[in-house]
């Protein structure tokens with residue numbers, strides 16, 4: 106159980122703290138605190154891409170956490186305030202108790218960065234077997250309750266009845282509800298659906314748009330894009346990325362088609378586009394594609410696994426097995442990412458393209474994959490970057506994917522089997538002792 110020391114000083118704090126006032130915090134006995142805590146103006150955004158400012162001016166002290174940042178850092182104490190990690194250290198900082206809202210002793214449990222789900226159909230995907238199969242929007246707790254504190258939403262097959270506009274609205278809704286969210290413009294098809302008329306313009310003018318995706322290749326549901334069409338779109342996201350400092354990523358849905366990643370390899374052979382622009386996903390849907398993607402990572406591309414639910418498809422490579430294999434074979438460990446396809450439909454087609462089975466993805470498959478890896482004997486510090494820092498680096502998500510001073514306070518607390526105990530997003534507890542304490546607006 107969490108142990109809380111509550112100090113009823115909230116009203117006093119709000120009366121003494123004005124916009125951007127600075128509260129000095131005294132040092133611990135051997136390591137000085139390096140931060141003056143700037144209490145944010147609640148009307149000003151802390152940084153692009155995060156949720157609305159945490160209006161709580163109070164501090165949380167997390168003690169005795171076994172920190173994986175994602176690399177193991179040992180047992181540390183963390184001071185949380187204004188939605189960020191303000192300080193980490195071995196000593197307990199001496200604080201004026203009036204500043205402390207709560208003190209939490211994790212008693213040696215693992216503390217990791219929140220998971221980043223880089224591919225989720227936040228508006229609901231699907232619709233591949235008639236209108237009744239359109240998946241409803243994914244509520245907040247299906248992310249935070251699964252340890253996901255940051256999500257990137259996108260459109261897939263249905264980029265007709267679903268729009269970039271509604272996708273952006275859902276990003277904003279999730280931010281208002283307390284987690285971090287972004288999205289891609291476009292969807293499966295060419296020309297891509299956009300809000301402002303072009304991919305480049307969407308990236309330049311809409312803060313939360315990080316790239317284009319999921320553009321489908323090697324799939325019967327794709328627009329069968331030509332090589333020229335693909336590299337032109339890649340150039341659009343690349344240039345817009347340069348203009349804005351965003352990732353500028355072309356996130357590619359890979360289908361079951363035999364052509365696999367041939368278009369991407371050709372783009373690297375024949376154009377000046379950097380490999381980081383191409384981010385293929387679903388690479389473990391069949392063995393030959395997975396092996397092709399492993400080789401592509403050696404050319405500098407990040408490659409994305411999907412944490413598919415268990416399946417009887419013998420050609421599919423399970424996500425946990427794929428991570429183990431990728432790392433054991435010595436492929437670049439910083440180039441592997443994983444996402445859930447949450448909210449998206451997971452159809453099974455026969456050779457004629459006829460649908461034979463339908464399910465939908467859930468973000469909880471990420472933690473299930475992580476637990477499976479732990480059961481297989483993989484050290485948490487070795488596998489955690491796949492779920493956190495690797496995608497944060499590719500997508501240039503400032504303050505995400507790592508536990509360090511100044512980073513957003515997106516935290517997971519896990520027991521030794523990988524069971525979720527507590528989740529904090531932007532400095533607020535969403536899950537405590539396994540119970541969802543913050544829910545989406547219409548969740549009961």
Ligand SMILES: [Zn+2]
Pocket residue numbers: 261319358359387
């Ligand atoms: Zn897809």
